[in-house]
Amino acid sequence: MIKKYTYGKPIQTDATVIPLNATVGMPAPFTVTETETGVQFAYAMDRDDAVFGLGEQLRGMNKRGWIYESWNYDDPSITEGRSCLYGAHNFILIFGKKTFGAFFDCGGKVTFDIGYSDPDLLTVCAKDVDVYVIEGENALDIVKKFRTLIGPSYIPPKWAFGYAQSKWGYKCEADIRTVYEGYRREDIPLDMIYLDIDYMQDYKDFTVNVERYPDLPALSAELKADGVYLVPIIDAAVKVQAGYSVYEEGVEKGYFCTDKEGEPFVIGVWPGDSLLPDVLNPAARLWFGSQYKALLDQGIEGFWNDMNEPAIFYSKTRLQSALGEVAKAVGKNLQVEEFNEVTGNFHHLANSLADYDSFYHNAPDGRHVHTDAHNLYGYNMTRGAAEYFEEYAPDRRFLLFSRSSYIGLHRYAGIWTGDNCSWWSHLKHNIAMMPGLDMCGFLYAGADLGGHGDRTTEELMLRWLAFGIFEPLLRNHATQGTRDQEFYIFKDKKAFRNLLGIRYSILPYLYSEFVTCAKNGGMLSRPLCFDYPDDARARTVEDQLLIGDSIMIAPVIEQNARGRYVYVPARMKMIRMKAGDRYTERIVEKGEYYIEVPLDEIVFFLKEGKVMPLAKPAKNVASLDEEHLTWLKFISEPTQYRICRDDGFSKSSLENFETVTVEP
Numbered sequence: 001m002i003k004k005y006t007y008g009k010p011i012q013t014d015a016t017v018i019p020l021n022a023t024v025g026m027p028a029p030f031t032v033t034e035t036e037t038g039v040q041f042a043y044a045m046d047r048d049d050a051v052f053g054l055g056e057q058l059r060g061m062n063k064r065g066w067i068y069e070s071w072n073y074d075d076p077s078i079t080e081g082r083s084c085l086y087g088a089h090n091f092i093l094i095f096g097k098k099t100f101g102a103f104f105d106c107g108g109k110v111t112f113d114i115g116y117s118d119p120d121l122l123t124v125c126a127k128d129v130d131v132y133v134i135e136g137e138n139a140l141d142i143v144k145k146f147r148t149l150i151g152p153s154y155i156p157p158k159w160a161f162g163y164a165q166s167k168w169g170y171k172c173e174a175d176i177r178t179v180y181e182g183y184r185r186e187d188i189p190l191d192m193i194y195l196d197i198d199y200m201q202d203y204k205d206f207t208v209n210v211e212r213y214p215d216l217p218a219l220s221a222e223l224k225a226d227g228v229y230l231v232p233i234i235d236a237a238v239k240v241q242a243g244y245s246v247y248e249e250g251v252e253k254g255y256f257c258t259d260k261e262g263e264p265f266v267i268g269v270w271p272g273d274s275l276l277p278d279v280l281n282p283a284a285r286l287w288f289g290s291q292y293k294a295l296l297d298q299g300i301e302g303f304w305n306d307m308n309e310p311a312i313f314y315s316k317t318r319l320q321s322a323l324g325e326v327a328k329a330v331g332k333n334l335q336v337e338e339f340n341e342v343t344g345n346f347h348h349l350a351n352s353l354a355d356y357d358s359f360y361h362n363a364p365d366g367r368h369v370h371t372d373a374h375n376l377y378g379y380n381m382t383r384g385a386a387e388y389f390e391e392y393a394p395d396r397r398f399l400l401f402s403r404s405s406y407i408g409l410h411r412y413a414g415i416w417t418g419d420n421c422s423w424w425s426h427l428k429h430n431i432a433m434m435p436g437l438d439m440c441g442f443l444y445a446g447a448d449l450g451g452h453g454d455r456t457t458e459e460l461m462l463r464w465l466a467f468g469i470f471e472p473l474l475r476n477h478a479t480q481g482t483r484d485q486e487f488y489i490f491k492d493k494k495a496f497r498n499l500l501g502i503r504y505s506i507l508p509y510l511y512s513e514f515v516t517c518a519k520n521g522g523m524l525s526r527p528l529c530f531d532y533p534d535d536a537r538a539r540t541v542e543d544q545l546l547i548g549d550s551i552m553i554a555p556v557i558e559q560n561a562r563g564r565y566v567y568v569p570a571r572m573k574m575i576r577m578k579a580g581d582r583y584t585e586r587i588v589e590k591g592e593y594y595i596e597v598p599l600d601e602i603v604f605f606l607k608e609g610k611v612m613p614l615a616k617p618a619k620n621v622a623s624l625d626e627e628h629l630t631w632l633k634f635i636s637e638p639t640q641y642r643i644c645r646d647d648g649f650s651k652s653s654l655e656n657f658e659t660v661t662v663e664p
């Protein structure tokens with residue numbers, strides 16, 4: 001059962017797809033109080049209650065014990081003390097004495113104090129918000145009801161489940177060829193190479209630097225013929241430059257965000273002075289989406305949307321004023337206080353609340369100051385592209401994912417989790433984040449494998465890969481200036497080849513489970529307690545996951561570890577894989593075990609009564625042989641499995657499932 005309650009005048013978010021009338025009264029079990037800034041919803045937690053959800057957020061799977069903000073924010077220093085990341089996913093699931101879900105649908109900031117100020121109290125603060133309280137038979141049932149409310153999840157083309165190599169630093173066609181040849185030479189699988197901002201002409205969206213890429217269509221066609229797709233980045237802001245058609249057309253049509261007086265609001269990002277498309281205006285949104293045609297027509301079929309929190313390095317007005325203050329200080333003898341004051345002008349230029357308060361959107365339900373609709377920006381930028389793809393090729397699936405997001409975007413695209421670092425703690429964080437993302441519909445998701453910032457190591461890379469093969473979006477991405485982390489440069493190339501090969505072997509399983517969950521609101525990755533709700537120990541496990549209907553994983557997340565302790569919540573079959581076609585199996589009873597996991601092996605657990613299809617490893621998705629499958633099985637009677645038999649590209653073929661009966 002879902003009940004909706006409305007407070008103030010919420011902005012239209014289009015997060016939900018089922019219209020509900022608001023109920024009058026208290027949104028029990030929350031109590032409500034008005035505050036100076038809005039409304040506060042409070043719930044007294046039982047001592048053993050866990051709180052799941054919030055999608056892309058910091059800390060563990062169980063969110064209890066910290067304060068979180070939904071405020072889409074571009075800052076690559078992702079340390080424990082932070083309270084917000086790039087996405088705003090306002091769904092929580094209280095799991096315990098009373099299990100229920102709640103969604104706080106609001107385009108502006110929402111604060112979740114989950115036992116931070118008072119260890120036993122959960123409070124949520126927002127202004128102008130629709131609150132949905134969701135009850136059901138159990139945790140998964142509640143998630144499914146919520147997912148019905150917000151609509152089915154995006155399903156990318158099948159090649160997007162292959163392995164992707166990316167790095168901010170590949171500058172030209174020769175760099176792309178080096179990557180492609182490196183993977184092919186070492187016989188390590190590859191399905192995608194990403195193009196970061198250097199492919200553009202002067203960081204102008206939808207342009208290509210022809211000195212660096214003399215013939216992008218030819219390069220794209222050549223690589224695609226070998227199953228490798230090029231995936232360029234698109235940034236939110238548009239460069240201010242006379243003669244640049246996207247800029248000129250947008251200004252002429254009034255499609256950019258404006259200041260109070262109605263003049264285009266100038267910000268600075270990669271290309272210097274830039275304007276933000278007003279993607280809350282449906283006409284402007286589709287217009288921006290239609291610009292993707294320039295690259296679609298060159299054979300590109302996938303995009304990653306970036307800087308769409310929107311990230312602002314500075315606003316033109318505030319930068320000029322800061323420069324003015326510095327100019328006044330030239331030649332002066334600055335005592336420390338004056339020095340701090342002068343330099344302080346530059347400390348708060350980026351992503352400043354004052355700037356977000358200074359520009360406006362023309363949305364269907366009125367003119368809104370950006371602050372009130374902030375968390376909807378990346379969602380609508382990405383939605384514009386998806387809406388245009390629908391016009392461009394209605395039955396075709398394109399790869400599309402975004403850095404910033406809000407619930408609703410999950411129907412149009414996937415997400416990656418932003419600028420993490422090559423730290424063991426970020427591998428752990430990656431694992432902990434997945435179920436929350438699934439709850440909120442973001443099934444096609446993943447973190448930058450190996451870490452975006454800082455220096456990776458061969459060991460971290462292998463361990464991250466051993467987890468990453470179970471994540472739908474499997475992309476190795478790093479920032480410029482960091483140590484190279486393409487798999488073919490490391491010492492133990494065979495280990496990379498084999499571990500990544502396992503991804504392709506399990507793809508018939510991962511893909512079938514993904515498509516099923518995307519359609520029926522299931523969770524591809526779940527905390528253990530979702531399947532074992534009466535097991536108190538299962539509720540505390542933070543670094544193991546159930547993946548799909550059949551298996552449990554327990555990745556190694558410590559440097560120099562030779563293995564790890566694993567909690568097995570029920571009798572299972574332990575599968576130890578060296579390669580997709582080379583494995584051993586052993587039955588383990590419920591209990592805790594120390595399991596050895598060498599760097600070049602993957603260990604996972606098959607649930608009793610379940611089966612899992614396996615293909616032979618392949619060099620890419622296009623060459624995967626799904627006709628000759630073998631089966632992992634832990635069954636005593638014939639068991640059915642529904643395997644997705646779509647064509648990998650069209651929306652219409654997604655209905656094609658084959659039910660296979662597996663004999664014991």
Ligand code: GLC
Pocket residue numbers: 167168196197233306307403418419452477478479
């Ligand atoms: C942002 C993105 C990152 C990208 C960089 C350059 O930081 O999050 O993935 O490499 O911009 O485009």
